[in-house]
Amino acid sequence: xxxxxxxxxxxxxxxxxxxxxxxxxxxxxxxxxxxxxxxxxxxxxxxxxxxxxxxxxxxxxxxxxxxxxxxxxxxxxxxxxxxxxxxxxxxxxxxxxxxxxxxx
Numbered sequence: 001x002x003x004x005x006x007x008x009x010x011x012x013x014x015x016x017x018x019x020x021x022x023x024x025x026x027x028x029x030x031x032x033x034x035x036x037x038x039x040x041x042x043x044x045x046x047x048x049x050x051x052x053x054x055x056x057x058x059x060x061x062x063x064x065x066x067x068x069x070x071x072x073x074x075x076x077x078x079x080x081x082x083x084x085x086x087x088x089x090x091x092x093x094x095x096x097x098x099x100x101x102x103x104x
Contacts, residue, residue: 051059
């Protein structure tokens with residue numbers, strides 16, 4: 001039911017000849033279909049960036065400091081979540097023991 005039904009190769013219809021469109025040479029106008037010319041990009045007046053060994057060292061040190069600061073922030077957030085989870089667990093144990101002792 002769900003399998004496709006393919007005709008046997010010997011019963012497949014034979015394609016007929018295709019018709020090709022012919023155009024009269026006088027009807028074709030290349031100027032009507034030509035894209036508009038693209039203008040060259042303007043030259044920038046800004047100076048190019050030149051990296052000296054000192055600036056490369058500064059960039060590397062700044063990148064390293066950025067990695068350390070982001071890492072410290074992420075670790076402190078993880079530590080805050082862990083401390084909060086531990087305090088909630090301690091509160092749950094204390095409340096459970098209070099409720100259990102109240103029943104006795």
